[in-house]
Amino acid sequence: MTNDHSHEDFFQNVFDVVRLIPKGRVTNYGAIAKYLGSARSSRMVGWAMNASHSQKKKVPAHRVVNRNGELTGRLHFATPFLMQELLEKEGIKVKNDKIVDFEKHFWEPMKELEM
DNA sequence: TGGGTGACCATAG
DNA sequence: ACTATGGCCACCC
Secondary structure, eight states: OOSOOHHHHHHHHHHHHHHTSOTTOBEEHHHHHHHTTSSSOHHHHHHHHHHHTTOSSOOOGGGEEOTTSBOTTGGGSSSTTHHHHHHHHTTOOEETTEETTHHHHBOOHHHHTTO
């Protein structure tokens, strides 16, 4: 594992994309996987997000939710409501662990990054 | 070798 | 709105 850097390269690619998500916008795991070529499934994006908190260069992990706009990763933050708090600080409303007007805030890397 | 488990997703009913 | 299923792929027994 320590000799095989393929995972870490993938992680870095995920982190780079997430860092491009503008404040007040959000995307989901699948969209990132698709943008990166889908060689790896969206599960791997979630796996990468697990490691995102220990990065020197910060990763706005709170801007990544699941396909339905639900804050499925919230328990992996320092506190169970930190993810929601960070989103609300950017003007995004959250109700019952779900983003209000998800489509309105959605950021599609395939489109926004103009392939 | 094989089963269980994920910050997932699409589809079907 | 909900559950069930199959695909996904790395990790851990």
